[in-house]
Structures are given as C-alpha cells and as structure tokens.
Amino acid sequence: MTAHGGNIYEVAMKLGVDSSDILDFSANLNPLGYPKLLDDIIENSKKDIINYPDPDYINLTNDIKNYFKSMGTVLSDSNILPGNGATELIFLLIETLKPKKIYLPVPCFSEYEEAAKKNNGKVERIYLNETDGFDIRPDMFKYDRDCANNVIMLCSPNNPTSKIIKLKNMKEILRKASESNIIVILDETFIELTIGNNKNSAISLINEFSNLIIIRAFTKIFSMPGIRLGYVIAVERIIKKLKSRQNTWSINCIASNSGKLLFENAFFEETRKWLENEKDRFFYLLNEIEGIKPYYPESNFILIKILTETTSGILKEKLINEKILIRDASNFDGLDNKYIRLAIKDKRSNDILIEKFKKIFA
Numbered sequence: 001m002t003a004h005g006g007n008i009y010e011v012a013m014k015l016g017v018d019s020s021d022i023l024d025f026s027a028n029l030n031p032l033g034y035p036k037l038l039d040d041i042i043e044n045s046k047k048d049i050i051n052y053p054d055p056d057y058i059n060l061t062n063d064i065k066n067y068f069k070s071m072g073t074v075l076s077d078s079n080i081l082p083g084n085g086a087t088e089l090i091f092l093l094i095e096t097l098k099p100k101k102i103y104l105p106v107p108c109f110s111e112y113e114e115a116a117k118k119n120n121g122k123v124e125r126i127y128l129n130e131t132d133g134f135d136i137r138p139d140m141f142k143y144d145r146d147c148a149n150n151v152i153m154l155c156s157p158n159n160p161t162s163k164i165i166k167l168k169n170m171k172e173i174l175r176k177a178s179e180s181n182i183i184v185i186l187d188e189t190f191i192e193l194t195i196g197n198n199k200n201s202a203i204s205l206i207n208e209f210s211n212l213i214i215i216r217a218f219t220k221i222f223s224m225p226g227i228r229l230g231y232v233i234a235v236e237r238i239i240k241k242l243k244s245r246q247n248t249w250s251i252n253c254i255a256s257n258s259g260k261l262l263f264e265n266a267f268f269e270e271t272r273k274w275l276e277n278e279k280d281r282f283f284y285l286l287n288e289i290e291g292i293k294p295y296y297p298e299s300n301f302i303l304i305k306i307l308t309e310t311t312s313g314i315l316k317e318k319l320i321n322e323k324i325l326i327r328d329a330s331n332f333d334g335l336d337n338k339y340i341r342l343a344i345k346d347k348r349s350n351d352i353l354i355e356k357f358k359k360i361f362a
Ligand SMILES: Cc1ncc(COP(=O)(O)O)c(C=O)c1O
Pocket: 084, 085, 086, 087, 088, 109, 155, 159, 187, 189, 217, 218, 219, 225, 228, 229, 230
C-alpha cells in the first residue's frame, strides 16, 4: 500500500474500473486542473523531445526570478534551482546539507523523515498539539550553539494540518536559528493554494536571512504532479552545492518549458475564487456532521478527526466501494487511525462526499 494519497490506480484495479471513474479526495491538487496554456507548452515541447534539455534551465530560472520580482522580491539566477518535483529537492537538500539532526514538527509530509533516514540524519520530532490548532511557534525548538549544522524542517501551509506558519513566528524562528547557525528549510509547496497566496510566504525574508531555504512546486497549484517540477530558493553558496550533486537533465523539456504558467493571472484569479467559495463552505458542511471534527483549513485540504467507533481504514474502505478515495491519515507521525485528510474539490464533488458522510455518520 502506498504511503501517500493519490494512488487511484491501485483502487481502480481493485474495483475493476477506469482510474478516471474514481473521485479522488486523497491527492490535494487544484481541482481546476492545469491551465490551458500547458496544452500549448506540451505541443510546443514536442520539437524539443529530440534534444537534451538546457542543463541550466535558463528560461525557467528567469521566469521564476521574474515571478518573485513581480511581488517585490529581487532574486538572482544563482538563488534558484529547479528540480524534478519538490520531492527530488527535499532529498537533494538533506543529502547535500548532511544535518546531524533534523528538528521536525509532526504531523508533516512523510518524505522529510524518509530523506533524513536515507542520509543517517537523526530526527527530533516536535509533536504539534491539536488543542493549539497545530500551531508552529518559535518556542518549540532548541537553538543551542551545539546545534550548528542542524536543520529545522518546516512546511507552510503544513500537510496534513492545513495550517500556515504566521510570518511573525517564521521571522522569530529564523532569527533564533541564524544565531546558532541552524538552517531552516521551509516547504511552501501549497502556498499558492492559500487565501492571500504569496502574501503568506516567507519569500520576503529570503534576502534578510541567509539560513532560509524555500522549496516551491508547480505540482499542486497547477495540478501537474505527472510532469514533476519544483524549485529551491536559497543563497548562492547553497544553490551551487545542490547543483553540483543534482543529476544533469533532472527535469524534462515539458517541465523546463513550463515557467510561463507562473504568469497565468486569470488562472490564479479563478483559483482564488474557487478557494474562497469552497474552503469555508465545505468546512462548515463537514462541521455540521456529528461524528467527525474537521480542523479549520488554511489551504486546499482539511484534516478531520473521527469521533465515533469507526477508524480511518474502515471509512476509507467504505468509500472505496463507492468509488471515492480519501487519505487515511493514520500513517502520519503524530496522528492515529482516527484521522483522515480530504482535498477540497469542486462544489459538485464536495457535495457528493457530504451526502456520503451524512449517511455513514447518521
Ligand atoms: C508538503 C509537500 N511537499 C512536497 C510534496 C511533493 O511535491 P512534488 O510532487 O512536487 O514532489 C508534497 C506532496 O504531497 C507535499 O505534501
């Protein structure tokens, strides 16, 4: 069984149906799908299939640089490294920085711990508290001098809690960490799927704190996990080290031609409208169902606690029989078999799930 959401193939095979027949609430992608422009990019990339991609991804890097410039953050090409999805970059960062210890607020995305394990890094888990709203605060971490060369690994909005790290807290964490030479890796893969979008990002702090490394991805906002594209923003010294370890041509021609998606303002606007309409509506409908407790989401997915006898596994199986896939969140460190995670989808799909839940928890 996969450790992640989104494995519609496994479910489709089990039910003997096509994967497109599965209503997938387990992968938290933009339900608008990908921007139309991606069709043109794919078409135009056909001519590039017979060539190796530009190993420096000059056009893509330039697009990323201009994207941040448009929101007031000046970067240079040497601050940016594209990669084969955020996941490649998470592993590359840990493999390159070789931290002795990784401070990890949990629950969080499981690949951080996988990357630590693979590189013999010791993980010190910091258990987030549901009564605190899973808040990540500066006082949760140790900043001893002997922590030098260690890493604090953060995610905002955090998967699976759907909570944004407040910028005030982020700044304080960075200040304290920098005094002890601790590096802070911040995964902002979902940031464009928050109300306020890049205003919630720590990107404005990147030129102030040389110990800040930000991971971003095209995956979630542009709903293109099958193409694989992410990038890291950091000081030149770190980018150079990462690049020297990264496999040459790690991303393909379609991904490397996709930078213009960052300027699809109408798509961002449509996404904002959908999120503003559906996020709170879906949350409040779920909140009315007795037997479950949804935690207020700050991104495009909702963490839910089951309050009845049933377990996340049983609920998942019941819904699979209805061709609906949810994320059993029991394998997130810090959670158990009472937790599930739901992507927020389009109104019609969300309403289908609400009706199913009403019946199951009646
Ligand atoms: C927090 C977080 N970061 C990164 C990723 C992976 O992104 P990518 O598909 O770009 O590797 C995920 C996927 O679920 C995620 O939840």
